[in-house]
Amino acid sequence: MSSRIPIVPENIKPLPLLKENEGMLSWVASVDHKQIGIMYLLASMVFFVIGGIEALVIRIQLAQPEFGFISPEVYNQMFTMHGTTMIFFVVMPFLIGVGVYLVPLMIGARDMAFPRLNALSFWLVIFGGILLYYSFFTQSGASEVGWFAYAPLSEKPFSLNKGPTYWVLGLLAVGISSVASGLNNIVTILTMRIKGMTIRRLPLFVWMILVTSFLLVFVIPVIASAFSMMLLDRLLGATFFTPAHGGSAILWQHFFWGFGHPEVYILILPAFGIISEVIPVFSRKPIFGYEFVAGSTVAIGLLSVGVWAHHMFAVGLGNVANLYFSLASMLIAIPTGVKVLNWVATMWGGKIYFATPMLFAVAFIIEFVMGGLTGVAIASAPIDWVVTDSYFIVAHFHYVLYGGSLFAIFAGVYYWFPKFTGRMMSETLGKWHFWLTIVGFNMTFFIQHFLGVMGMPRRTYTYQDFPYWGSMNLVSTIGALILALSILVFIWNIFVSLRSGKEAGNNPWHAWTLEWATSSPPAVHNFDLVPPVRGRRPLWDLEHPDTPDEPNAKVV
C-alpha cells in the first residue's frame, strides 16, 4: 500500500523538467520559494492571455457603432471578467510571485519564513481562478455586474444567476491567499535577513514589498468581510446591501473602495520597487535619494487608505466630504512625484544602457506620469462629475495599470529572466515587443481620453453613430490588436529564449543586489556563500573593496 503513495521527491535540481521521472510532482508538491514564484508567474501569464482575449472581444464589439459582434449580456460578462482577471489574477499574482521568488534571495535567506503557507497561497489563487472561470459554465454565464459589483445590482433580486456567487467565492479564495502571503512576506523580511542586511539597507524592491504586505494585511480583510456579507445576502437572504429591506447600498461602495483604492497601490508599489532596481543598474549609479524613495513609499501606503471616497464623488456625499477627499487625494501626488524625481535624478548623468528592461522602465515613468496627471485632475470633484463613468476614466486607469504596473512587470521579466532560467532573453525580440507595446498601448488608450470627454460612457455595450465616435473607436481597436501582437512577440520571446537564449552567467547586468551573487538559476539552497553585506550594494562593495558605498560602515 505504502509503495503506491508517491513520495514527494527531494529537490535536487533548481528547475526539474516535467518529463523527468516525477517531474510534475516535484512542481506541484513544491514548497521551494523559487518554484512557487515561477508557478505564480506562469499562472499570471495564462490569466493574462485569457484576460487579454476578453479585452479583444470588448474592443472588437466597440470597433463600430451599433455593432452586433456579441450580445449585451456577453459584453457585460466580458468587461466584468476582464477587470477581475487582470487585477486579481494577473497583476497581483505576478507581483506577489516575483516577490516570493526574489525577497529571500535579496535578503540572503534560504526560503520564505513559512514555505508551506507560501504554497497554500499559490494554490488558493489557482483555486480562486477555477471558481471564477467555472461560472462561465453555469446556466446564464459569468458575473455581469462589473469588477466593483455595486449593490444592489449584484444582489439577489437583480442578479439571479450564479455568476456573482462564483465571483465572490473565487475572490474570497484570492483574498485569503493575499493576506497569507502578506504575513509571510512581513515575517520573512523582518526576521530572516542575513547579517549586515539592516532594514535601512534593504533593496528598495524588498522595502516596497514590505509596505505592500502591510497594505494587504490591513485592507484585504475589509473586502473579505464585505464579500462574506454579500454572500450572506445572496445565499441566506440577508439584506446588508439591499436598501429596500433596511440595508445600505452605499455601504458596499464604502467597503469596496475602502479596499479598492489601497488595492491600486498594492498593484503599483511593487512595480515601483522593480523600477527602483532596474533604473540604477542600467544607469550605472546608485539610486538617488534612497531614503526619499523608501520614506515616500510609507507615505503613499498611509495616505492611500484614507482617500477612497474619490471613487464616490458622484454618489452625493456632500460638498464638504468631496472637498476633503479631493485635497487628500491630490496629496498622494506629492510622495509619488518624489519617486519620479528620484528616478529621473538617478538617470541624470548616468551611463545609461538601453537594454529592454531599461526601455520599459523609462517608458514606465512617462506613461505612469500621464496616468498620474489625469488622476490628479479627476481627484477634483467637479472635473470628476464631468468624466466619471466615461472612457476618460478607462484611459486614466489603463495608463496607471498598463503603462504603470504592466510596463514594470515587463521590465522585471526582462531583467530577472536570466536569473530565473539561466538564459538571456532575446534583445531583438525584446525591442520588437517594446515598440509594438508603445505604439499599441498609446493608440488604444490615449484616444479614449477624448472619447471620454466627448461623453462616451464606459460599461455600455455599444454606442450610436455620433460624429467621429466610430473612427476613434476603430483606432482604439486597431491599437488593441497591435497590443495583442506585442504580447505574442513577448510569449514567443520567452519560448525562444528558454530553448536557445544566450547563457546568462551569474550576473549578466553587473547588478549589485544579492540575488546576482548566486548561480542562474539559483541552486536549490539558494547560496553556497553569501557575500558580506556592508552597504546597500553588496556586490559593488565586493568588486570595489577600495571604494565601498559606506566607507564608515562597521565591518561586521
Next chain:
Amino acid sequence: MNIWQVLSSTWNMEPWVLITALALLVGYGITTGFRFTKLSALYILGVLIFVLALVSPLDYLGRTYLFSAHMIQHILLLLIVPLLLLLGIPKALAERALKIEPLGSAMKVLGNPIIAWFLGVGAMWVWHLPSLHNTVVANDNLYIVQQISFVLIGIIFWWPVFSPVESRRLSPLVSTLYLSSACLGCTILGMLITFAGAGLYTAYLNPADSIGILPLLRGELCLTPGVDQQIGGLTMWVPGCLIYLVASMVTIARWYGAPEESELIPNSGAGRLATASHKNK
C-alpha cells in the same frame, strides 16, 4: 453682525487659561535656568497655541454654535499643543524630571506604548460620545477638565514617539505602526461622525442664540447642522490623520539620519523582531 464682527467680539479671556499658560512659561524658564534654545521656541509656540485655542472665537463658537469649531480646537489641544510642548523640553530637564517620584514611575506606566495608545485614541472616542459631549459644553467645570485632559493625554500619547529622552522612544518602524493604527482609530470615529447624519450632537442643533449670529452661520455661511457635523468629522479624519502621517515621516527621517549602529542586526534565520531594538535597551 458680519463675520468680522463675530470674530473680533467673541474673544474670551478666561483667567484659568492665562494663569496656566503663565505657569507653563515661568516653570519652563525656572527649570531651564532661563537658557533658551531653538527648542524653546517650539515650547513657547505650544503655549501660544494653547492660549489661542482657548480664548479665541474657536472656543466660544465651539461651545455654543459649531461642532466643527470644537473639533479644530480639539485637534489643536490633543495633537498639536502637546507635541510642541514635548518637543520643546530639553533632554537634560526631562531626565531630571523623571528622577522625581512619583513622576518617574508614573511616566513608566503611562509611557508604555499600549497604555499611551489607548489613552490617546480613547480621549478621542470617549470625549466624543454624544451624550458626554452635550453635557460637557453645558458645564463649565467639566469643560475645563476636558481641555486640560486633552493636553495631558496628548503629552502621554506622543511620549513613546517624541520623548525628549531617546531611550524612551519606540524604534521608527514600530512608531510608524503606533501612529498609523492611531490614525485608523480616529479615521473610524471621523467616519462615523461624518456619515452619521445631522443631529448627533444635539447641543448644536438649536443653540441659544445670545449674540444673534445664527442667521449668519446657517444662512450666509451655509453651516447647517449637517454640514457643520460633516466638517467636524472630516476634520478629525483627514487633517487629524495627516498629523499622524507627518509624524511617521519625521520618525523615518530621523531614523535614516541616525548613525547605523543604533539598529539591531539580525542573525540570518534568528526569529527576533529587528524592530523591537529600542524597547529592549
